[in-house]
Amino acid sequence: MRKTLVAMLPLAVSAALCLTSLPALADAAGPAVVAKADQRLWPEPVNTQNGFDKASRASLLSYVLVLQGMQKLSDADMLTSFKIKSLNRVSVEKWLKKEFEFSLLNYQRASKTCVSTDWTCVGNPGNTSDLLKKAADWNQNIPQDLLPWRDNLSRFSHAYIAEQLRLAALFPKVSSEIDRFNDREWNGDAFEDRQFLLTFDDGPTAGNGTTDDTLRMLETNKRSAIFFVLGENFQNRSSKSSAAAMAGLYQNQCVASHGWEHQSHAKWEQWQDSIKRTHALLNTTFAKDTVYPYFRPPYGQRKADSGTFFQEQGLQVALWNLDSQDWNSHVTPDDIINRMITLMLIKRHGIMLFHDIHPKAKSALPVMFDALGKAVDWRDCHKAP
Known part of the structure; x- marks a missing residue:
């Protein structure tokens, strides 16, 4: 020994x-x-x-x-x-x-x-x-x-x-979820003990893709999540269906903005337009007051002095503190299960980052729900942050 x-x-x-x-x-x-x-x-x-x-x-x-x-x-x-x-x-x-x-x-x-x-x-x-x-x-x-x-x-x-x-x-030369710039940014650190919130980035996929599978998985397991959608992806799918169909797709879930395109909002000259444009699209698709006033920056990257803009827009920056790495080609669903449960045991509360454009979460999460039973509280997305 x-x-x-x-x-x-x-x-x-x-x-x-x-x-x-x-x-x-x-x-x-x-x-x-x-x-x-x-x-x-x-x-x-x-x-x-x-x-x-x-x-x-x-x-x-x-x-x-x-x-x-x-x-x-x-x-x-x-x-x-x-x-x-x-x-x-x-x-x-x-x-x-x-x-x-x-x-x-x-x-x-x-x-x-x-x-x-x-x-x-x-x-x-x-x-x-x-x-x-x-x-x-x-x-x-x-x-x-x-x-x-x-x-x-x-x-x-x-x-x-x-x-x-x-x-x-x-940080802060390269901004990320590792720290906050101001009090209008949140990352799950203030959650109560054994309380976790599910979030998904980058969707939606085309019809009958992994976004649909993920939503069905959550419905089956009676869980909710915030979906941070990319305006470009949302518009592409909406143009092939209807506003009513898009609203129905996310029924019982929560929708917020991930910007128009998946690029760093710390370096992109059009970052403010990206955010305004995405929120305008969401607000014309969903019923009044049902679009959540959150913006999740791609890669967690945003400008250090952007707080005034977000305050003027009535938005909060939504970060995370439990990263599944589900986008990584070297990470399997089994790796995600083991990684996230281990982090949950160490961190004991927080916001989980997944991606509904990838298929791993839809198979990993039901196993996690079963393994954890009633030991933790899966937070209702409608009550975030």
Whole structure:
């Protein structure tokens, strides 16, 4: 056991070595190495609050140790690892501080269902330092049969934190969902414990495509989501049907804007027209007051000084904090199930990003609904944010 810990836990060095394998990325691209987990290594169901909380406690104790190691990465480590030319250390430290604070809060929340004989219960840590100390002690006494789970979660945490640190290092030069510019932007951080909202981007597809399949899946499972539609796609489909058909397509769901075209609204000269044009189209298609006053920027990219424009338009910027990576060709539906449930155990609340132009979510989500049972609350899209 001790030898294994020595190999795992001086993470400032091991993380840097691990991350140097990341190839260069375009600013708007997703991660080169997608964090993947294997929830099958966790031996107990997570479909009740007690089961969810136990798995959450264990996941958080492992996660914060990796987070502690990644915190030790120097600027040089990150510049080399992330293949970037400059980084914003203030932004990196801000993200790390927030992540430690949320991890502490989430462990405290998960501890409300603790019992004295539970090996995932380490007391009620009052601060981050206390949590890290308890996590280090806990890590030396993990049941032998759960070491494969711990090692798998550690690898997942390394890759996931690398995804987030790269975004933080680039912010605000390259804006993303990693941080907010003002209070008119929201990302799910303020949701209540074990509360999650489904969102889908980039649709609609042509008739009888994956958008239709996704909507039927949600209806069957009695779930709702916000669909952030691209004006161009919406107009193309609407021109082949009717406004009434489009309104009926999204019945019982929520519709908001993703802009007219899928390009960065931080660099596009016509970004304001993109937003106005899309909202005008939606407002002529749907009944009054049924189009939600949200805009989700493609790639999460928007101008730092755009707050005044959104306020004048009566809009809020809708970000996310749980990315399924379902658009990625290297990610399977099974990867999505494992990734998202693992993130739900660590984050314990938030906004999930999927894409209805891709088919993976329609098969992954029903499995997630079943696996999680009544352990979490799937938020009604009509009550967002």
